[in-house]
Each structure stands twice: as structure tokens, then as C-alpha cells.
Amino acid sequence: LPFLGKFKLNYLLKPLKKEYPFLKNSDSSSLQVVNEFLTQSWKNFFQDKSGQIGKPRFHSRKYLKKSYTGKSIIKTAGKRYLKIPKLGYVKTSKTGVLQNTKVKRYTVVLEPTGKYYLSLQAEIPEPEKYSLTDKQVGIDVGVADFAILSNELKYPSFNSSYFEKKAKIWQKKYSRRRHLAKLLVLQDRNKSVLCPRSLESFTNWQKTQKSKAKCQAKAANQRRDYLHKLTTHLVKQYDVIAIEDLKTKNLQKNHHLAKSIANASWRMFRQMLEYKCEWYGKKLIAVDPKNTSRICSKCGYNSSAKPLEIREWTCSKCQTKHDRDINAAVNILHKGSTKLNGQGLAMVTS
Numbered sequence: 001l002p003f004l005g006k007f008k009l010n011y012l013l014k015p016l017k018k019e020y021p022f023l024k025n026s027d028s029s030s031l032q033v034v035n036e037f038l039t040q041s042w043k044n045f046f047q048d049k050s051g052q053i054g055k056p057r058f059h060s061r062k063y064l065k066k067s068y069t070g071k072s073i074i075k076t077a078g079k080r081y082l083k084i085p086k087l088g089y090v091k092t093s094k095t096g097v098l099q100n101t102k103v104k105r106y107t108v109v110l111e112p113t114g115k116y117y118l119s120l121q122a123e124i125p126e127p128e129k130y131s132l133t134d135k136q137v138g139i140d141v142g143v144a145d146f147a148i149l150s151n152e153l154k155y156p157s158f159n160s161s162y163f164e165k166k167a168k169i170w171q172k173k174y175s176r177r178r179h180l181a182k183l184l185v186l187q188d189r190n191k192s193v194l195c196p197r198s199l200e201s202f203t204n205w206q207k208t209q210k211s212k213a214k215c216q217a218k219a220a221n222q223r224r225d226y227l228h229k230l231t232t233h234l235v236k237q238y239d240v241i242a243i244e245d246l247k248t249k250n251l252q253k254n255h256h257l258a259k260s261i262a263n264a265s266w267r268m269f270r271q272m273l274e275y276k277c278e279w280y281g282k283k284l285i286a287v288d289p290k291n292t293s294r295i296c297s298k299c300g301y302n303s304s305a306k307p308l309e310i311r312e313w314t315c316s317k318c319q320t321k322h323d324r325d326i327n328a329a330v331n332i333l334h335k336g337s338t339k340l341n342g343q344g345l346a347m348v349t350s
Helices: 006-011 013-019 021-025 028-047 161-190 204-237 258-264 266-279 324-342
Strands: 066-070 081-084 088-091 102-110 116-123 136-141 145-149 154-156 240-244 283-287 312-314 321-323
Touching (some): 006 028, 013 021, 013 028, 028 066, 136 324, 145 324, 204 266, 240 324, 258 266, 266 283, 283 324
Parallel strands (some): 136 240
Antiparallel strands (some): 145 154, 312 321
16 A cells, blocks of 8 residues: 655645534544554664564544544633633633743643643743852762752752652552452443443542542652752753663562652653753763673772672772762763763863
8 A cells, every 4th residue: 555644644634624523513623633643653664673663553432531632722811711612712721931932832630630732832032140159079870869969968869758649549449349340341242231431420439549649640740850959059050960871661670669760750850951961051971881880989999799788888909998880870971981081071170
């Protein structure tokens, strides 16, 4: 069969709307965006030589996170209102930041908690650069302490145990109520009841699902807020930041630490540092984490591997006592300095 591009697929929308009138209820640009995504996903599949990208598949209607994307122009109407195609005037948060900006795309998302969110892709002027501080730092990430700096500062990990306990309680209730609802549906089907009940007619398990989602969303929002504040503080304080180039997926194969690593959100921390350093004119360097906790930061002696329980050790060559995490952060800074000098750039002095 011939491969249809996005323009040919857009040409087919008109006869499809005549055949299926409900398509007219949605924004026409959102259907064009779907065609664009479909074309791009097929191109990625055919051009992939590694075999890691699979075929495009239909979205399940049972997927909890429902969304659609459009590329029509959104107009601001007042301080807290936006005009969206087909939806009309929608009350939102403050729209003052959208003044003199061009909105290119928008995405409306229905979260499992029942709340609607509007994400905008807009053209904005470049943010102002932060003033230079002539400081550099190496950062070692961990589980007990989230970020350990080479200048011996430690930032604690985000504690979400309260919301995790509540989510587990609601998860048990959700699983039990959904199982009972399934049994009643099968019972009606086996007895050939005149009006058999469907799974959607039982609302108790749907209510528990929303309660569980609210606890999980609360923890996720607070974790994201903590990471935003921490990364902004680091970018303001330091001109050069050296971090480990960690492969989080490989680390999560350790089943004893997989949950703690996932809760730490190391990947999100690095992503925030990357784009904030690019925005505000700072430098981020990712180095190989190999042997950073084994090498003595004073004399450079490479000692034997130590289990994770040992948090302090003494160098057998120079007899310097090290904190494992601080020593790793200093070694990361040394590696970052070497890598930066190899690129022909000058390392700032603290």
C-alpha cells in the first residue's frame, strides 16, 4: 500500500467528516495534529535500524490520561480567561504572561484526578541571564541524601512516605471493589439477566481510583516543586556544574533500590539542570561515574571496591579520611574540569 503523508491524510478529513458527523465536534486543527503524529511515528518505525521502535498502535479508550492537541490560535480574554476553539471561553489561571506572545499549540489534558489542565507551546523572548559567580561545583546524587556537593553541602531527599501510605490504602480498596464489580458482571451474564450490569455501572471503584490518583498526584507535584527550587538555586549559585552521567534504567535493575531510585527522580533533576543552564548562560558537564567513590580525591589512589553500607573510609596510601559521597562529588568536579579543559574552555575558579 502507498504511504500517505500528512497532507494527503488531511485531504481525507473532509469525506470522513461527512461519513462520521461527530468529527465536526472537535477542533479541526486537532485532527490535523493527529495525522502529523501518525505520519511521524510511521517514519520513525521505517527509518529505525536498531529495532527498538515498534509499530504505531491505537490509543486505548480505557487509558486514564485523556488529551488532545490543537494548533489554532488561542486568544486571551481578560486576566483569567482564554478563548479555545470549540470550547469557547475557559476560566484559567493568570494570563498576564501570555501578553505579546504567540501561542503555537495547545494541549488539553484530563488527569485521572478529574482535573483539566491546559498546556501551551508559545514563542517568548529569551530569559535574562544570571550574573556570573566564578564558582564551580560537582554533584553526586544519592538515595539517603538527594544531592551531595563537592563543597560538603548536602540536600535531603524528598519524603513522600505519607502520600505513599495513603495511596496504598486506596489501592487496596480500589482492587477489592473492582474485583467484586467484575464478579457481579459475570454473575449477571451467566444468569442471562434481562438488563445485565456493566463494569461502568459500579461507581465505588471509580471513586477510589480518583482518591488514589489524588494522593499520587500530590506527591508528584510536591516532588517536582522541590526539584525546581533546588535546580534554580544551584544554577544561580554556580557557573559550572559537573554531574554524573547515570543510566537510571540500568540502576533500577537492582530490586533492592529500584523504588528509592525511582522516587529520587534523578533523570528529572538532570533535565531541569540542562535546560536551566542553557537558559541562564551556565555550563553543565556530564562525566563518567566510574570509580568516583573509590578514588581518593587527595592523592588519586584507586582503592578496592566497597559495599554500599560503608559511608566513610580511610585512604590506605595518604591516610585521609573520606566521606564516601563528598569524595565522589569532588572526583566528579575533577573529571568535569579535565573534560572542560579538553574542550578548550577555561574552568572558572572558586
